[in-house]
Amino acid sequence: SAVISQKPSRDICQRGTSLTIQCQVDSQVTMMFWYRQQPGQSLTLIATANQGSEATYESGFVIDKFPISRPNLTFSTLTVSNMSPEDSSIYLCSVEGDRGSGNTIYFGEGSWLTVV
């Protein structure tokens, strides 16, 4: 399985500010995924980050609000821009396991953001 580290684990943010979440994986992976989990809700895919190309965003998510970087095969960042209280969520980084694990997808610890 992959070991995925996320920072920060928790933060309280002021309305209108931006926060960048970092995701580090202990092995090289082709795809990294960013999910959002709003309070009491399921997980929703924000975007898929492929190294060397622009991220692919899901319906309802745009690059201006959630810019993503993917500088190499083990690291990615997600920025939540111009935050509002509605952005209070858990943000989760995930990766697909190696070939031996098939399609198994692993999650980082998550970043709990509260916007006040």
Added chain:
Amino acid sequence: GENVEQHPSTLSVQEGDSAVIKCTYSDSASNYFPWYKQELGKRPQLIIDIRSNVGEKKDQRIAVTLNKTAKHFSLHITETQPEDSAVYFCAAVALSGGYNKLIFGAGTRLAVHP
């Protein structure tokens, strides 16, 4: 695109009873179906998964069944214990745009009462 529906949204059982959670999916091309358990304040953890070439898989007290024709899959927990209390999510993976995309159900909050 893929759509995953999950039922029930809440489930309350007595310790020792069985619990069953059901999910349906829409994309017949989906080929991998994981189940995640999320305890309060923690990330989702994979507990069991099943691939499209298998009809049933068991791991101790947990089992998953898949009916590809009907496009539904279920999680079965036997001899439930209080520590099984959590939110459970089903998901389906389908190939989209050259990569595997994981789509989640809405979740089931399971409460196991002593």
